[in-house]
Amino acid sequence: MSVFSMFRTLALLLATGAGAAAQEHATHAAIPSAGPAMSEGKSFAEGGGEALYAQVCAACHQAGGEGAVGAAAYPALRHNPKLASAGYPVTVLLYGLRGMPPLGSMMTDTQVAEVVNYVRSHFDNPYGDAVAPEDVKAARP
Amino acid sequence: MAEASGFSRRKLIAMVGAAAGSAPAYQVMTSLGFAEDSPYRGPIRLDGDPKGASVLVLGAGLAGMTAALELHRAGYTVQILEYNTRAGGRNWSLRGGDTYTELGGATQSCAFDAGLYLNPGPWRIPYHHHGVLDYCRRLGVALEPFIQLNHNAFVHSTAGFGGTPQRIRTVKTDFDGATAELLAKATRKGALDAQVSKEDQEILIEALRSLGGLDKDLAYRAGPDSSEFRGYAHDPGGGLAARPMDGEPMALHDILTSRLWRGLQNFLLYEFQTTMFQPVGGMGRIGEAFARALPPDTIRYGAKVTQIAQDGHGVTVTYQDLGQGGAVRQAQADWCVCALPLTVLSQIPTQVGSKMKAAIDAVPYASSVKVGLQFKRRFWEEDEHIFGGISYTDLPIRQISYPSTGYNAGGKGVLLGAYTWNGPNSYEFTALSPAERVRRAVAYGSQIHPQYRTEFETGIAVAWHRVPFTLGCAGDWTDEARAEHYDNLCALDGRIMLAGEHASYIPAWQEGAILSALDAVTRLHKRVLAA
Numbered sequence: 001m002s003v004f005s006m007f008r009t010l011a012l013l014l015a016t017g018a019g020a021a022a023q024e025h026a027t028h029a030a031i032p033s034a035g036p037a038m039s040e041g042k043s044f045a046e047g048g049g050e051a052l053y054a055q056v057c058a059a060c061h062q063a064g065g066e067g068a069v070g071a072a073a074y075p076a077l078r079h080n081p082k083l084a085s086a087g088y089p090v091t092v093l094l095y096g097l098r099g100m101p102p103l104g105s106m107m108t109d110t111q112v113a114e115v116v117n118y119v120r121s122h123f124d125n126p127y128g129d130a131v132a133p134e135d136v137k138a139a140r141p
Numbered sequence: 142m143a144e145a146s147g148f149s150r151r152k153l154i155a156m157v158g159a160a161a162g163s164a165p166a167y168q169v170m171t172s173l174g175f176a177e178d179s180p181y182r183g184p185i186r187l188d189g190d191p192k193g194a195s196v197l198v199l200g201a202g203l204a205g206m207t208a209a210l211e212l213h214r215a216g217y218t219v220q221i222l223e224y225n226t227r228a229g230g231r232n233w234s235l236r237g238g239d240t241y242t243e244l245g246g247a248t249q250s251c252a253f254d255a256g257l258y259l260n261p262g263p264w265r266i267p268y269h270h271h272g273v274l275d276y277c278r279r280l281g282v283a284l285e286p287f288i289q290l291n292h293n294a295f296v297h298s299t300a301g302f303g304g305t306p307q308r309i310r311t312v313k314t315d316f317d318g319a320t321a322e323l324l325a326k327a328t329r330k331g332a333l334d335a336q337v338s339k340e341d342q343e344i345l346i347e348a349l350r351s352l353g354g355l356d357k358d359l360a361y362r363a364g365p366d367s368s369e370f371r372g373y374a375h376d377p378g379g380g381l382a383a384r385p386m387d388g389e390p391m392a393l394h395d396i397l398t399s400r401l402w403r404g405l406q407n408f409l410l411y412e413f414q415t416t417m418f419q420p421v422g423g424m425g426r427i428g429e430a431f432a433r434a435l436p437p438d439t440i441r442y443g444a445k446v447t448q449i450a451q452d453g454h455g456v457t458v459t460y461q462d463l464g465q466g467g468a469v470r471q472a473q474a475d476w477c478v479c480a481l482p483l484t485v486l487s488q489i490p491t492q493v494g495s496k497m498k499a500a501i502d503a504v505p506y507a508s509s510v511k512v513g514l515q516f517k518r519r520f521w522e523e524d525e526h527i528f529g530g531i532s533y534t535d536l537p538i539r540q541i542s543y544p545s546t547g548y549n550a551g552g553k554g555v556l557l558g559a560y561t562w563n564g565p566n567s568y569e570f571t572a573l574s575p576a577e578r579v580r581r582a583v584a585y586g587s588q589i590h591p592q593y594r595t596e597f598e599t600g601i602a603v604a605w606h607r608v609p610f611t612l613g614c615a616g617d618w619t620d621e622a623r624a625e626h627y628d629n630l631c632a633l634d635g636r637i638m639l640a641g642e643h644a645s646y647i648p649a650w651q652e653g654a655i656l657s658a659l660d661a662v663t664r665l666h667k668r669v670l671a672a
Contacts, residue, residue, distance in 0.1 A: 038565070038566050041565075042564060055569050060612075062245050071610045072489070072612055099482075101507070103568075
């Protein structure tokens, strides 16, 4: 350690007034120990439909796709016949719908396809025809 | 704006001022865009007799209550339907003893000590939000300073400086000093000869030296000149060992690559410039004061609007009386000011024209999450000498705000331990259980303040997309949507007029709600008098 860098370290310790604390910052891991990681940057980092659903869609549509009701409602995605055509959920996700924000700019084509396919084949939805990333790309604004 | 144009405008104003005194000069400044006219022109006067006309207001947030208050004063018969069992809407403070149930059913009991609170929604008032400030004055809501910029708070990045938080004071001073040195030396080398006159170059160099903390050699480096701005490695004291020690500035490269400069914008933007204010005792004091100012029983609580109809004679609103098992009732009036969030209104069958309906459906709502954390002691003050202000970080919590009140008194305190606005982390926090949001806010925050680990007591988390009365935080307009729909949203449609922050150019701010309501009732009143 050079004299210069020692001086800087000393200055830092004096400036923060918490020497032990300052040393601890540098070594402590960035992610809390348990549960799913959170995204860095401006796009969702989750991979796969299940993770995307659980960490994004479930914010409003709830963990089991049951939706929620207050002064207005988040529609249940469970057993939802509007999902019969894959184009509908793709469009809603990319363009938003009324109060629902458009989320497509924070997801890749693959992620949009994955989460749409997940919802359409889970929560009592029987739709097996998967959308491809190319379909999503074609539907983007 | 080009330099030459600005210079000639200023010269023109100076000439007008010299020739005709300051009042004409002010008018010229206004017409040239230098002195902005406030859109708030003081308490509105709704002159003329409405002859017993009645208005039904939907939503007892600040927009709805502003409309109701002014219409009542003008002689209208006014009733408000409100979904919640309290007034204020997003103007809201959570205090010890409060319970809050979010969409999905999770209920949190706020266990804060007496006097401590979280403002889940608005929490600060810019000095130029004249409407909010005037209503606070008229309704007797005491204000105190809200500290936005505290030089001794932190900017933090997980990658820069090894993840060690840096004082705003040193990052800002060292960035300003280093850039001042570069510009001063470039000027001295003649790099600006083509753009700046020799006389102006000398003044520029003097200004950079004065404002940047440069020494006589135009260098920004450890020494008394820089220390007067960035502070000292060892502060000046008294008696023996009193001599100050200068600190070594950070390298410009480290500041640039750490991206810590990103946080500094939060202290420069018009909306965040000093002086900012907060109501003493919590932002919710404003909504409470509005409700007190209305005639008794103006607000019908627990009313969930399910249909809005109108014809040539009046407006009929159907609602469920939530306090009576959801019994279906109707309210009628000659006119309606609807201040429901668009997330809610867009789902209610509403008898308006296709243009207004399209506008109601065109505005998504922002995602936002706040977490309040109570600690056993105010370690940020005791250990780190941070009195108010905000630390900014690239961690998912984004910021930590320190209370702007109760300084230096010891005891417990509540920090705003997370405040997200859109972006992936806001949705991810919303999807977590309230307890997990709080746990993560503590875990992330402990990377900036390790004292979290031993001093944390209790927390509460509000994710706005799970708030039952708004289903989102605030209207998130795009320029394209505004161009297509904004005027249609604000127009009077038969007997129905909308109001709220979403019907303003100041979305997500209380000022937008109030200015929107004042504009709505002014136009409505004119229409009533013309009838």
